[in-house]
Amino acid sequence: MRSNDEIIDIINNLKEEKGLSLSELARRVNMAKSALSRYFNKTRQFPLNRVEDFADVLGVSSEFILGFDADSNKNDITDIYNELKPLRQKKVYTYAEQQLEEQNNNIVEFPKKLPIVGKTAANPSILEYGDVNVEQGSFEHIPEGADCAILIQGDSMGPLIKDGEIVFYRRQEDIENGEIAIVEINGDGVTCKKVYFNIEEETILLKSINEKYQDREISDEDIRIVGKVLLK
DSSP: OOOHHHHHHHHHHHHHHHTOOHHHHHHHTTOOHHHHHHHHTTSSOOOGGGHHHHHHHHTSOHHHHHTOOTTTTTTHHHHHHHHSOHHHHHHHHHHHHHHHHHHHHTEEOSOEEEEEEEEEEOBTTTTBOOOOOEEEEEESOEETTOOEEEEEESSTTTTTSOTTOEEEEEEOSOOOTTOEEEEEETTSOEEEEEEEEETTTTEEEEEOSSTTSOOEEEEGGGEEEEEEEEOO
């Protein structure tokens, strides 16, 4: 697999070959221009979960961008399985079934500790924010992929997320349009909102689920995506 710098160089070369500006590439992959700029400046790691989007726009395969031979490992698992004796094949099959069930349920079914990163007041109109004190919490049911939890204050995300509820999220800098995220504005604190990107205007719309709260549109340079909310 290529290094982060090599991946960025490949994408940059493909962008130039296609005659795309940074703004146009950002629009086509549905990403804020400021975020894309940081990847191209190599000040942040390229989000590997978005490689398919870039591959589609640039007309190549994701394997090419990442430096993999698409067919080199295609049959490795099957080949190894076929070489096993029947008793060992049964063990592999049973384990694979368990892994698939956990994946489909999207739940980790055992107690696990996660950092509870303070609390967030979910009202974007008055920009009240929660503290960022960190403590450890123990949970029996955690959505797969979650690595942090946060306490929600306020009803702007109700009825989906209630006042006083703890929600789980995965720390990541990029999300898709309309996904619920924990975001930070101007470094003052965090809030929980649905996020929509306006690529042309280089702004981000923070939207509540509770209709009594107004939407708020903010420059994408003033917002940092902390993580994607993972609902149970």
